[in-house]
Amino acid sequence: MKTLRSSLSSLIYHSKQWFGRTDAGVRILCYHRVNDQDRSYLSVPISDFEEQMRFLWEHEYETVSLAVPVSLPLVARNGGGKKPIVITFDDGYRDNYENAFPIMSKFGFKGVIFLIVDRMGSDHFLTKDQIKEMSQAGFEFGSHSRSHLDLASLEREGKYHEISSSKSLLSNELGMDIRFFCYPCGRYDQESVASVKEAGYLGACSNDPGSNNGKCDPYLLKRTEIAPHDSLYDFEKKLAGAYDWVHKTLHVIRGRP
Ligand SMILES: [Zn+2]
Numbered sequence: 001m002k003t004l005r006s007s008l009s010s011l012i013y014h015s016k017q018w019f020g021r022t023d024a025g026v027r028i029l030c031y032h033r034v035n036d037q038d039r040s041y042l043s044v045p046i047s048d049f050e051e052q053m054r055f056l057w058e059h060e061y062e063t064v065s066l067a068v069p070v071s072l073p074l075v076a077r078n079g080g081g082k083k084p085i086v087i088t089f090d091d092g093y094r095d096n097y098e099n100a101f102p103i104m105s106k107f108g109f110k111g112v113i114f115l116i117v118d119r120m121g122s123d124h125f126l127t128k129d130q131i132k133e134m135s136q137a138g139f140e141f142g143s144h145s146r147s148h149l150d151l152a153s154l155e156r157e158g159k160y161h162e163i164s165s166s167k168s169l170l171s172n173e174l175g176m177d178i179r180f181f182c183y184p185c186g187r188y189d190q191e192s193v194a195s196v197k198e199a200g201y202l203g204a205c206s207n208d209p210g211s212n213n214g215k216c217d218p219y220l221l222k223r224t225e226i227a228p229h230d231s232l233y234d235f236e237k238k239l240a241g242a243y244d245w246v247h248k249t250l251h252v253i254r255g256r257p
C-alpha cells in the first residue's frame with residue numbers, strides 16, 4: 001500500500017512539474033510529536049524533522065501565521081520572494097519545546113501549537129512556562145478543545161463546552177489571545193464549524209488535505225500531515241501537493257470528513 005501511494009504521488013509530482021503546474025496557495029503542515037523514543041504514527045524522528053526544516057530553509061520558505069491563509073488576498077504572491085508556509089503541531093506535546101523549538105529557531109522558523117486544555121502541564125505535555133517562552137519567541141498557540149473528544153459525536157452544548165470554554169480558559173491561563181481552533185482528530189460537522197465561528201475564533205484547521213488558495217473556507221483550513229516514515233523525497237512531494245489526491249481518497253475510504 002505504501003509503495004502504491006509513493007508511486008502514485010511520484011507520478012503526480014512529475015506530471016505537475018512537466019506541465020509547469022505550481023502549487024498555489026499556502027500549505028499548512030501538520031505534526032504531532034518530534035522525538036526518537038515514541039515510535040507511534042504521531043512521532044517524527046528528530047533527525048528527519050531537522051532535515052525537513054533544512055529543506056524548507058534551503059528552498060526559501062518562510063513560516064507565516066495562520067492569519068495569512070485566513071486573510072486570503074495575502075495569499076497571492078507576485079513572483080519572487082520567499083514561499084509562505086505554516087507549521088502546526090497538534091496536542092501540545094512537551095517534545096515540541098524540547099526538540100522542535102530549538103531546531104526551528106535555528107532556521108528562524110515559528111510554529112503554531114494547538115493545546116488540549118485538560119492535558120496542559122501533565123506528563124509529556126507542555127507546561128505554562130514552556131508555552132510562554134515559545135510565545136515570546138514568536139510561536140502562536142491555539143485551542144485543540146478541552147479534552148480532545150470527537151466533536152461530531154457531541155450534542156450542541158457539549159460542542160460549545162469544548163470549543164468556546166477552551167478559548168476563554170486558555171486566554172485566562174496564559175494571558176494571550178487564542179485566535180485559532182483545530183478540530184480533534186480532524187473530525188467536525190456543520191454544528192462544530194458554526195460553534196467555532198460563534199466562539200469568536202478567526203479560523204480553524206481541519207485535517208482535510210490540500211493547500212489553501214483564494215477559495216478556502218477559513219474555518220476549514222486544509223493541512224498536509226507529515227508522517228514518521230516520510231523520506232525527504234516524500235516531504236518534497238507533499239509540499240508540491242502530489243499526495244493530496246492520495247490522501248483525499250484515503251479519507252473517503254476511512255470515512256473521515
Ligand atoms: Zn489531536
